[in-house]
Amino acid sequence: MEQDYLSTLMKKEQEPGFLPCRDKILSLFLDGLIINKRGKQEGVEPVVLKGSERLSNNDIMRKIRIAMQYRDDDIINLLKSVNFRMSKGELSALFRKPDHRNFKECGDQVVRNLLKGMVAKYRPESAKNAINPTSKPTKPTYKSKARPVKSDSQKVRGTLSRNKPTENVEEKPDSVWGKVKTK
Numbered sequence: 001m002e003q004d005y006l007s008t009l010m011k012k013e014q015e016p017g018f019l020p021c022r023d024k025i026l027s028l029f030l031d032g033l034i035i036n037k038r039g040k041q042e043g044v045e046p047v048v049l050k051g052s053e054r055l056s057n058n059d060i061m062r063k064i065r066i067a068m069q070y071r072d073d074d075i076i077n078l079l080k081s082v083n084f085r086m087s088k089g090e091l092s093a094l095f096r097k098p099d100h101r102n103f104k105e106c107g108d109q110v111v112r113n114l115l116k117g118m119v120a121k122y123r124p125e126s127a128k129n130a131i132n133p134t135s136k137p138t139k140p141t142y143k144s145k146a147r148p149v150k151s152d153s154q155k156v157r158g159t160l161s162r163n164k165p166t167e168n169v170e171e172k173p174d175s176v177w178g179k180v181k182t183k
Helices: 003-009 023-038 057-068 072-081 088-094 108-122 152-156
Strands: 170-175 178-182
Touching: 023 057, 057 108, 072 088, 072 108
Parallel strands: none
Antiparallel strands: 170 178
């Protein structure tokens, strides 16, 4: 790789001359990190992505986990260090095969916070600016194939829950379901 191309990849988005890193380059870098940290396996060559192939966030997480020899607790602790909460079950869903029924697609937020946690652990002097210790813990985001969660007004559909007070209830006469009482 040429030095000029590498320097454009290392720039921040707002800097002039910034170029986003292609999936092919990132995949080769992560494979090189695995070889550097764990050694080369006999008979196994790094896979070079073709032009149309994409590197998913799940693949990135998996390669980082292999290279750094992280266990579930290590990843959870790194995420916790940057105020990002995740359970073991949520984490294990990210490392399953895509055709498994409990597979979850990893969002950008999880990868970003893992990298922030790694910076905080391995380069604490530069992590002071990257982490805001006063921020509230955040929950992970997933790209789920599940149906969207219904809002309270969609759940009610003309009936009120027994446990909810009936104060501040107004009727919507223009609903396709007739008169629907909502808060």
